[in-house]
């Protein structure tokens with residue numbers, strides 16, 4: 271599992287593993303951890319021009 275401190279949105283690749291899509295960090299080739307996936311989702315929302323509700 272990826273343990274890089276900061277994963278940038280553009281360094282993430284979505285790979286298909288069986289029936290699920292797994293966000294994968296291109297730099298290290300590992301799948302993102304739950305916290306990184308959460309951060310990625312926030313970054314995605316921001317990149318679309320929406321601010322998270324929190």
Ligand SMILES: [Zn+2]
Pocket residue numbers: 272273274277295297298299300
């Ligand atoms: Zn990584």
